[in-house]
Amino acid sequence: MLELTIAVAKGRMQDQALALMERAGIRVDEAALASRRLAVTDASERYRFVFVKPADVPVYVEHGIADCGVVGRDVLLESGADVLQPLDLGISRCRIAVATTHPEIPFSEFGMLRVATKYPNIAAKHFGALGIPVEIIELSGSVELAPVLGLADCIVDLVETGRTLAENGLSIVEEITESTGRLVVNRASYQLKAASVAPLIARLNEAVNEIALEKPSSD
CATH class of the missing domain: 3.40.190.10 (Periplasmic binding protein-like II)
Structure with missing residues (x-):
């Protein structure tokens, strides 16, 4: 059953975001991605991903067309969109x-x-x-x-x-x-769909922390 719609910035951000999603156990079929469809669901059919221009991600999320989004902090600073930013994904630095x-x-x-x-x-x-x-x-x-x-x-x-x-x-x-890739969330979805949004944030946060631990120390 579909729970959340996630808007993802197309381009390099898309590749890194999907890799992070897979790390968090959210997998999108390669055949679906290769089809060039702009909207695909993950294997569990709980998440629908829509791929849009970076500047459009905060628009979709702010207006509630997408519950969540993945986009660079540069886009968010420029747009001034009224969205929540619960997680720095650390991608596309x-x-x-x-x-x-x-x-x-x-x-x-x-x-x-x-x-x-x-x-x-x-x-x-x-x-x-x-x-x-x-x-x-x-x-x-x-x-x-x-x-x-x-x-x-x-x-x-x-x-x-x-x-x-x-x-x-x-x-x-x-x-x-x-600027790094950020997970953004629609304000209403954060409250009304908390049962789905909170686990998504937790899974992605765990994946981000795992990647950070794998990086060699600069000491």
Whole structure:
């Protein structure tokens, strides 16, 4: 019997989320995934997974179309969605960073700083807190090109290794915050479907802790 609908961000997050789900004993048939269907159920038929664009996950969850979701913290910060975040899944670890082609020039010398980004709200809040006036230039992709082609003075973007930035002549000058995959829950579902939501959180938390224990110590 179907208990919960879980929205999962498509892409790398989807692969890591499903691997974590399997670690928690929630398995989705490979044939169903290979079919490219955007909605599949797990082997127990208790959970339905819907695969959507990252920015749409908090929308589905906030409006109750999905009871739960898996999405990056970057998306949640940008959207400001009114959802619960009971668990950091520790997957898809990245940084939201400021990068520029001229790291030697202080931003205060630009006057009106032009910032290209896919995260206009995060960028505006960050530079606003620093008291730096900015013009936000919202892009949907290839943000790294903006400073190279003269569209912007710097960028705010999600960075994993920094390799793409380096290959395009950009240097990170500031890290705003870290982003990892989060389990989010609709507020009403958290209360009304507690008998299903609580065990899901517990199973995923156990899987996250097991993975953490398996990682080699940095000492």
